[in-house]
Amino acid sequence: MIELTGLRKEYDNLVAIEDLTLSIPQGEIFGLIGPNGAGKTTTIRMACGLLTPTMGKAVVDGVDVAREPEKAQRSIGYLADFFAVYEDLKVWEYLDYFAHAYKVEESQIDARVNGIIAQVSLEVKRDALIRGLSRGMKQRLGIGRAIIHQPKVLLLDEPASGLDPKARLDLRNLLRWLQSQGTTILISSHILTELERFCTSIGIMEKGRTVRSGRIEEVTAAEQLKRDMRIAWVGDSTSVIQTRLTAHPHVASAQLADGSGTFQFGGTDDEVAALLADLVGAGVRVKAFGEVKQTVEDLYMKLSKHEVM
């Protein structure tokens, strides 16, 4: 659905994006992660036709964005990290304007406008001037604008910045709903916990390049040579556990305290099961034993060199 091939963008003497290639299939929520200045915004602006790549091409829904921008933009919804709106319009007029600008079929526009107004919970403000809305309402209206034409692709540049917790929750739910409708979403953020909750794939960017990209579990698996394990037990078995773990060839850096501890394990799932059986066989009353799931944040910290942070 989104194909970025050999993208390069230069600004004067700076190479902002260098040889960026990404392929995002339909229905994915792809999180673009990276510090400020990594090139996330530039990538998104090129993908939606706001910037022309120095080299390479961006194809959205089979349309080359640079060659046929208006055609490609029918399939694209764009949301920036700022929520600029036409303050002198009414809420419904604003959405009606963008519905027409995106060339939504005339017969569908009224229903679409009313539907979006309900979706972003602005029914009571339908006929109010935008300048009278609160910041949160304007942000919701901005989100409504981005999806008024039911885009196949949604490009979101730091959409959660400046949103209050409730609005973030609403945004997350909206994105999940859009994904369930088949919308492909490319979202950039440096708030990693935000992305982790709903992204299906990630791409880690640094200095204009992608360090890693793919489905979260694949990227995690590829990077995870040793998995983090957690153990909890009942009774005074610390020394027994310590002895068994130290002796095990796949265990590293075990840290045990009273009743719980963590260690790194480099073996297979069968070997994990064997270790657990060994501990239980040695009389350890294990009450919890499992793998600590690696977060996107952990992964990012592992992969990133933080050169521009």
Place this chain on the structure above:
Amino acid sequence: MLKFWRNPEFVRHARAELRPARAVMVGAIVVLLCAMIALACWSDRQTILANAEYSAQHYDGEWTAYAAGSRAEDGSRTWLLLCKWLFGLQGGLLTLWSLFACAQSVTGERDRKTWDFQRTTSLRPTEILIGKLLGEPVVVYFAVLCALPITLMAGLAGGLSTLTLLSAYISILAGALFLGLCGLWLSTLLESRSRGVGLITALGVYGFTAGTFGFATSWFPGLAAFSPLTGLHAVLDLSFNERKNVTPVLFGHSVPWLLVSLLLYLSFGAWIVLMLVRNLKRDYEEIRPLSRWQAVGCAAFLNFVFYALLQVPADRSTHSGLDSRIIGTFMVAINAVILFAIGLASLTPHERLRVWWRKRAEGATGLFSEDGLPWPWLALSAVVAYALLVWGLLAWRLSLDFHTRTFGTAAVQLLVVLVFITRDVLFIQWCTLTRMRQPVVKGFFLLALYYAAAGVVTAIAGISGEAATVSALGILTPIGVFNPQIEWLHFPASVYEGLALQAGLIAVIVVGISNRLGRVGIVAPSGD
């Protein structure tokens, strides 16, 4: 193409600016103003009438007939006066407002950060253009609409024909649309937070177009038709002072002012539309007014306009010293301005120039590339300008004191101008490769500083005699060639020395540009 009244951008402006309360208020103000102007016109006529009757009572004779005539025509004269005032006000207001509203259009959107959202819609540049052109000044269009019935009524009662009234409105509308296009292009060229600069420049544009009125008595009377009020003046037979009997010519034939106005607005407007359509949806850094071939075409068009509007006395015995050398020199001077403007329009953005440089190093592109340096295209534009000069002079040869040697003289003049302009344009191109902010503006000012310094040097050199002045002018500026008395190729030696010096400078600048482009790009954050 969407119909303009259904154009989303137009509808947005109409909705925002013509809410019922405001529309009623605007309508009421217009009616009130019309009533006040009507009263003023009636009062004026009454004063004239009273004076005429006073004169008739005291002096008899012609005054009695005059007073009787005035009394008989009083009604229609008052209406006519009202109609002319209303047309004048509508014309002035619509053209001025259209220019200023459009001049803040794109800049305003950039300031409010709404521009990106509009650019990512499926609206084509033409649709955005039409929406903004008609939508930005929608309040004034509405005001004119409110005044329309009153104006028509006054005009018909004043004895004007329907055709005259229609022509007057066409004249106003054409001027407003043309100036609106100028304003829109201006606002496209300005970065955000430059609205003040935009307004000042718009004021300059209005002053310039209004000032073209002065061309009515020049060799190019048709250029006066650029003034928004020229067509209106002519249509309504307003006082033209000493220019009352002046008519513009097109290829030597007298044509109505309105026709020339429409032709000029249409042709120049088409170029502006072309530039807007190419660039309206582009990022600010990626704006390139015209493609290379379009730039050459524009240079040819501008030259063509001058030859088309040139007025040469039909009877050779009546003209005073208008010979081919003067026309040739004048056209070369005009081409200095045209070539500089074309050079500015052909500057290549840093990013594209770097790509061209790399491709050129690989042998994948040539000098005449779309993304290359502008000088080959400047040279081509100069060749086209010269060809048109030859054509123009030959076309007018029967009406001029024609000298075949003019062609040789003009060739050298144009060569010198081309070399200086190339140097200046390449210097500004070099500025765009440096880290200075607004390099084109700064480069322009640095060049202005250079020419001011050259003027000072010439003045100082002038102390030691005229020869030194000629030398300084010839070496430092292209002004040395603008002497219509020069025969054939007998220019002062300093002109040729200056030519060689500037060629050397061009080589230095090209090396400087090459060095800049040769630097390896740093992979670094874009600052997103």
